Amino acid sequence: MDTKVSPDQVIDAQQVGRSVPRMEGAAKVTGRAEYIHNLRLPGVLHGKVFRSRIAHGRILSIDTSAARAVAGVHSVVTGEDIRRIIPEPYYGPAFHDQPILALDKVRYVGEPVAAVLAADPHVAEYAAGLITAEYEELPAVFNEVEAATSSVYVHDELKPAITFPDLKHLKGKRNTNVALDYKLRRGDVAAAFASAAHVFEHEFHTQHIMHTPFEPFVALAEPLDDSVTIHTSSQMPAYVRLEIARLLGWPENKVRARTAYLGGGFGAKVYVKIEPLVVALALLARRPVKMSLTMEEQFYVIGKHATTFRIKSAITADGRIAARKCEVFWNGGAYADIGPRVSQKSGFTSTGPYQIECAEIDSAEIYTNLPPAGAFRGFGIPQLVWAYESHTDIIARALKIDPLEFRRRNILHDGQEHPTGTVMRDAEFDEVLVRIAARMGWDQPFDRGTGTKRRGRGIAIGVKASIAPTTSFALVNVSADGSAVLFCNTIDMGQASNTANAQLVAEVLGIAAERVKVTQADTDVTPFDMGTLGSRSMFHMGHAVRLAAEHARTQLEALCAEGGITYSGEQSVAQGFRKKFGMQAGNIFGVGHYTSRYQAADPVTGMSKEVTPFWMIGGAGIELEVDTETGHVTILRMVNVVDAGRAINPRVVETQISGAALMQMGQTMTEEMIFTSAGELTNPSLAYYKIPGIHDIPASIENEAVEAETRNGPFGSKGVGESGTFGVSPAIANAIDDAVGVRLYSLPLTPESIYRAICAARGEPLED
């Protein structure tokens, strides 16, 4: 809160649509911002983990004696020890499949098997290195397509959690690695293909990716008399509380989860990750326990699904997409985490943002013996857009139709029905395409380069349905001096949600945003929210905050009216309190909650009239240069255009678009978790897993949010954290094709893969 802004300075000025500087800006530039990473408590023990070195095996024995013998070691804990306090120590939002520490079996290289506690983290680390385990090795399966039909099973029996009705039918199922099988069946697909003028079919691949938040997973559990406090770098404190309470068999109010600022999340820190282990260790030790994973260890916690996407389209003689078949295999790793939700929610839009009368989607979450995959900025959409927008471009080029024109001919418009059966509303697809084209001068001549430096340009557009139905609660507490505090569980992990939410409160109360304080999430005081993920918060929490502020304002107006005062912001409130209570003391509480509408998909057709409360739309335009002698790509220009509804904070919106697009650029060009044939990760560090640095950024980046309004959104807004990712990967591949006439089907687009494709196209494949 900025106390330099006086109480009456901005009354009635518009708070929504103003680029309010981040509330926590000064704290972040002075090094004082609070992160759980920094938390120290007296008497704390540090936990370090011993991990499996094999991908699949039965545990025969675990030898912890050498670790226990190390001076300074408090205790060593295995999965069996955890059963003493948690008899069923399996967790997970979709399936209760993940043991807190391995029990009976290990299912991927890097799985936690035992933990060491010591007051000195170096001692714990050292001792963990002395633990050994014996296994009976089992055959393992790593590829998602192979695993779909393999006779090697990662789990003996599927154990869906009760949360999701569409997983119920998998309960107790054996002899399968399929953890979710979303299907869409719309129209007579076979007939459409039979009568098509052209049929195109391709297979695309994406690689394993890790979020690498710079504040690695960290949690500190503090056991109290009959309760536990969990300080955690989490995007979902309410879920942490719920899941820990379930595991312990305790009422929710005995579990407190709190966060501070997050040093990045990007989807890695949703649901529970290391919290169950930290809580179990703390309860066993009866001491506070902190676990701070290293960057290296993060790679064994969660990642982004590798995918195989087989896509087939029927095209009419006039260049329209008559039918599309999508078969998507999601490599979920050894534990489901939220993977099944990724494959279903993103599965809805596998056909892309196009008018397609006949569609067939099979989107399957597959268990493999690799580290788990879950939510990652875009929630599966970037993998899909990569495939369908590469495919779309190939079709346009093959039919000699301009790629922009082909897209505009087929793009969905408001009022038209998406293949899921949901009618498009406030979805500015065409405008996004038009703005990308305008900025790129798509109809202008283009310098195609000469000699060994060839230039090309490409575009792509994608769509995402929000996660629904979900619920947010908010509470606005107005003090007697008229200043307001917002209590909400939306986690500010860099997206400036605290600032945006303060703007909403301020807008409603008619005060300056700088005068509103937003608390950090603490489940003892902040009300329930589903979590900060999937770009849902601006919409869902935005509504809850708006309603809470409106509720407060109604009461404030009544209070003032009672005292014969006209409500006009903070000073009038102070007068109102003085008149009513004889002193300037007291509170007004405004509460609000919001649940989005959703209609479950029909179990047979997979269709629904309402799959999402709002649509996210993002497109990219790329100009680049390819060095034909080396395959090196230089991105000269990146244009990112999204439909973000009405921007609550335009500068923050722009930074979100830019950051999302550049993050996706890294995943397009360099990032890849590389496994050996035994499932061992070869590059779990920033030395070998290369994320973009400042030299990798395109010389020119333009970001635009089109003029738009989400009529059912708070103040016309909607989420924007992910939209910038959608179009980037295929736009780059499309531009490479435009430059040098080669098509790439797998990410990342390494210089070698491009050079090899150029050689192959010349008929002179690079000989090894």
Add this chain to the structure above:
Amino acid sequence: MSVATRTINFTLNGAPVSATIAPHHTLLEVVRDTFGLNGARESCGQGLCGCCTLMVNGQSVSGCLSLAAFADGATVTTVENLAVDGKLSPLQTAFIECGAFQCGFCTSGFLLMATELLASNPKPTEGEIRNHLSGNLCRCATYPEVMRAVQLAAERMA
């Protein structure tokens, strides 16, 4: 396990301090855990991301790769020293104005590196800024905003 300890004396953010350390302790650990200065943070652990940047004798170093023992007799400064009497430095102000951070975890390192750059090169070219900051990573990818912030601060300091 007993480890021989030693006492080091150094100047931290202008004040003389001493600390008892073991040979394996990094300067980052000492600055954070002994002196509670949390602006420098360990992230990649390999000196690549720059989150742990500290200034030792006026030069930027990776705190996670520096043995604390070598700080004996040195002058160490941290991001906490950039603001004077609560007044933000021109770079700090420019970072806020340009939105040159999101999660903020890497920000201390970028600020110290940019401060070091402008101290020796008050009017850096875009290429010189990129070169000097190429050892600092931002997973939120606010690089364009960082570039603008450094240029803005340079203009204002001119």
Add this chain to the structure above:
Amino acid sequence: MNRGNDRLENLLIPFELLEPRTLPEALSMLADDDTAVRPMGGGTALMLMMKAAVFTPRRLVSLRALAPALGGIALDERGALCLGGMATLSSLEHSALVKTHASVITRAMPQLSNVRVRHVATVGGALAHADPHMDLPTILTALDARVQIAGPGGSRELFVDALITGYYETALAGNELITGVAIDAVPGRKAAYIKCTTRAADDWPALGVALSLVCSGGHIETARVVIGAATDRPTRVPAAEAALAGALIEGTTLAAATLDRVRDAVASQVVYTSDAQGSGAYKRQLARVHVVRAITAALQA
């Protein structure tokens, strides 16, 4: 570096940390026969190895206190550029002498590693570590640099290509130290270095190409062509050097036939390693391309 997952960042096993004040004292603290005793210059590489538990020291001998004596950059009486073993990469980067007498180093430096590493990493450390992905040894090989080595029996001198014998291997005994590097003044020498990355720009090189051309009267008299990073150690390509010797300089390039011979030589005479940065076949192609680009860059220098 660390492919395992069970012993992350283990700095704990107690070690002795010594800080000798003089070279003889330092030499007396080293051991010829104990790989757990190592000298430490800037220490960045050793710290990484210790954190990854690939190196567990018993004793570290810090050379920090020798920096005043061994950290200088100067010309000797014969005009050779002398870099102290403890001279930091930063001091090379900003040295006017280096810029005048070995500008290839000055030009290369901003792309090598990062500022913080360059502030502490030393010339001696970069050579003694013999990590093939370091750029400086490749450059120094192209400059035919002489490495001065002190040991218990006195001092000796080796050319860089005799010092670095293999993948992380040198001819140094455990009780020897690199005290300096000398680069002879060679009239008419032009040099260039190209660092080629295949992942992020701040990555280690997938390939380094360094070359020096001694030019006189419009033609190249002699040349040194060195391939680094894609090989176990900086590797000279004699056939390429032979192809360049005597070549007529045409502006900033050479006759197409000469360039073809150079390209063929680096392609056929060097074994390129396959790793996550690229296949050997691809790196061979990179070398073919970049050796020609390096020739142009050298002639423009």
